[in-house]
Amino acid sequence: MRFLASLLLVCLGALPAVAQRILLSGQVVEATNGEPVPFASIFVPKTSFGVTADADGRFKLTITGSPDSIAASAMGFATQRRKLTAAPEQKVLFRLRSGGVALAEVVVTSRQPENPAFRILREVQKHKPKNERNALHAAEFDSYNRIETSLIDLPASMSKRKVIKDIRALAVRQGAAAASDHDAPLPIFASEVSSRVYQKFTPLRRREDLQHKQMRGAGPREGSVLSQMLGSNFQNFDFYPNWQNILGKDFISPIAEGGRLTYEYELQDSVFVGKDWCYKIAVTPKRAHDLAFKGTIWVTDETYALRRVDLVASPNANINFVSELRVFQELTPPADGPGLAARTKLLLAVRPSEKQAAMLVRFTTVSSNFVRNQPHTESGFYDQPIVSSLMEPTEKGASASLLSGLPQGTGMGYFDLNRPDTLSLSERQNFAVLDSARQLPSVRNLLDWVELFVNGYKRVGRWDIGPILNTYSRNDYEGSRIRVGFRTTPEISRDWVSQGYLAYGTKDERLKYGLKTSFIAERRHWTVFSAEYRHDVEQVALLDNDFLPDNNLFLAASRWGRFIQGRPILRDLYSLSAQRDLFHNFIQSVTLRHQDVSPLHDFAYFSTPERGPSAPIGHALTLSELVLESRYAPDENLVQSENRRRSIGLRRLPVFTFRYTVGFRNLFDENTPPAYQKFNLLVTQSVSLGQLGRLGYRVEGSYIPDAVPYLILKTPLGNQTPFYNANAFNLMNYFEFVTDRSVSLRLDHRFEGLLLNSIPGIRALNWRLVATANMLYGDLSNANRVQPRRDREGHELPGIPTLDKQPYLEAGYGVENIFKFLRVDFIHRVTYRDQPARITSFSPEHRNFGVKLSAQFRL
Secondary structure: OHHHHHHHHHHHHHHHHHOOEEEEEEEEEEOOOOOEOOOOEEEOOOOOOEEEOOOOOEEEEEEEOOOOEEEEEOOOEOOEEEEOOOOOEEEEEEEEOEOOOOOOOOOOOOOOOOOHHHHHHHHHHHOHHHHOHHHOOEEEEEEEEEEEEEEEOOOHHHHOOHHHHHHHHHHHHOOOHHHHOOOOOEEEEEEEEEEEEEEEEOOEEEEEEEEEEEEEEOOOOOOOOHHHHOOHHHOOOOOOOOEEEEOOEEEEOOOOOOHHHOEEEEEEEEEEEOOEEEEEEEEEEOOOOOOOEEEEEEEEOOOOOEEEEEEEEOOOOOOOOEEEEEEEEEEOOHHHOOOOEEEEEEEEEEOOOOOOOEEEEEEEEEEEEEEEOOOOOOOOHHHOOEEOOOOOOOOOOOOOOOOOOOOOOOOOOHHHHHOOOOOOHHHHHHHHHHHHHOOOHHHHHHHHHHHHHHHOOEEEOOEEEOOHHHOEEEEOOOEEEEEEEEEEOOOOOOOEEEEEEEEEEOOOOOEEEEEEEEEEEEOOOOEEEEEEEEEEEEEHHHHOOOOOOOOHHHHHHOOOEOOHHHOEEEEEEEEEEEEEEEEOOEEEEEEEEEEEEEEOOOOOEEOOOOOOOOOOEEOOEEEEEEEEEEEEOOOOEEEEOOOOEEEEOOOOOOEEEEEEEEEEEOOOOOOOOOOEEEEEEEEEEEEEOHHHOEEEEEEEEEEOOOOOOOOOOEOOOEOOOOEOOOOOEOOOOOOOOOEOEEEEEEEEEEOOOOOHHHOOOOHHHOOEEEEEEEEEEEEOOHHHHOOOOEOOOOOEOOOOOOOOOOOEEEEEEEEEEEOOOEEEEEEEEOOOOOOOOOOOOOOOOOOOEEEEEEEOOOO
């Protein structure tokens, strides 16, 4: 009996080992981009244990015994195995690579006289007025937005760099399979933002209050403008309009009117989406190079409302640098009212060239707590810019997971406790790597170089040095120009912004310098006071072009080449200005400025109102002016950080800018001439023409009613360089025409892939047609036609050329996207084709036909 009792105890002790239970959980994703593989099969080889993953590739499986491995397989992918340990709970991430056996395509045809999907699409259009979100008066909701950025397909040379090796080693130490494999997507940045969004539809107003944010890895610095662009306002897809603008490209919606000209439709099934019974319809572009989608849409069977879309941009679409573009969106049930996006996912892969790594960006937006048709009536409620005032820059060494105002000592960030969706296994592993990677010196150095590339400034301590583009230039007046500039950062002050520069020309041997300081007095209406002083050599040809873009690229380009033909002057500028938002998207500014102008070319003007051979003339000139400028952009989205503000997104409505100037010449002289006035109006817009492409126009009017020296008159911007300038008349010489009243129209039409996409051979090049037309109509009053004929030294001065009754007109055509960044324009001069009677340095020979080159970065 004792022997049997002992044997029984031994057997009972061995039972747990034989019947050991292991709980496995994890996810199955694609190796190339980390996207879930839905409904993959997970199984223990040579056993009956197995389970099918859900739509997001997640799985849970309980097994008994002591298996050494587990495997995953899916159609179109090679089977992968993972080793198991003896731990009772294990998390497994499968990264499946393309391979395996794919089923042959099966085509099912119908003998019905009409494709059954067409009837459903007609009903979608019929019910569109009550299903689209614009049927609402107002809506508000909570929004959670997550952005994850990774590098994929790293070439061998890049994989050997220190920053890459450091992050891989960190992933290995933390057991993160999502980033440890040599070919796995390499996480570099992640952000989470929660906000409350308020939207009014008539008229269109949108307000987004950022409430919490958290950034990991090599992301933008706290307080930078980019860090404010991470809310749900960045992606706001709506497929009910015929055209969906993504990345500045107009994609035709699968449910657009006339969509049958672009898409093939196939009714595949009827299924439940939530509690709604829906038609499942497959869509495929008829032409692979069109800006269209391939995928599936779900339409409810009773209300014919769009319930869900799962779409991929056509792989051969005429769009640069984007190797992958996927959009998934699920709308609220139609029983709740017109559809609002409850969940949106955007996957975007950007690859500069075939032999370089691609950047994979995954956007996830989850919206909840919807309130419909309860607009806020408080004055100015919807007129707030996007601004994050709840989160200040974290102190050096503080945890980036904790936000001001949250309970301390929890050991977890706000989103760890309040995230509205569940992170996948790969996302959790990547977040853990990024939390530590930001502290790596190599990652911090990478971030600094990214900011240098994007913003043009290099951070040195608490200062930004740059813009780098302006560091060196060369022209025929200054010779080699060396420039060093700086600007302050929010780490120095959130309310004061200063920037300055020093420059020196080796040929003119002059030292130039400038300093500008701005004080942000109030942020709700963005009230800013500024003061500026500048001592520099300028070009008269650019002085009166008040609406030229104020960007570093243009300022740098204007310092190269033929500077003398722009008629140089030495200018001392003193300026005081104030700016404020008076109401929604209406910006008013007031500027007091004084300019001391010393011409560096032959120049003279009548210093009194008298005209004639014996009238006194002057050489140096002082201008004292008051400038009032109003700018109205009805649908502009403004994003402001601690001390900067920018416009983001596509503006569909025209932008109006009006400038009024009143000034005095030689204000402190005994015989001060009467005041002069200048009026300028600018209207710009980019208009989608559907399948015909996109048209941009720019209308500008100028009027100067008083007699003034030609330096104050309107000098339309010419272009005597071989490079195309969208803001210039490209076959007009500098000072070929001068006006005191004029109207100009500039048209730039991009046909995208229209026509060229239909030509075999050319289609593979992804070239795109462009067309341009510039028109100038103006005149010069008799008072301003009379200018001194000679200067003080007796040098003969040219007359003031202007237009006659005929407008100046030039038209062109060309091809862009050559090698993805070159553009060639062929331009014809339509009017004023005859050469001037006398060709001089002031009135050189012009060309009636020209070929202009330009480089551009366009998707």
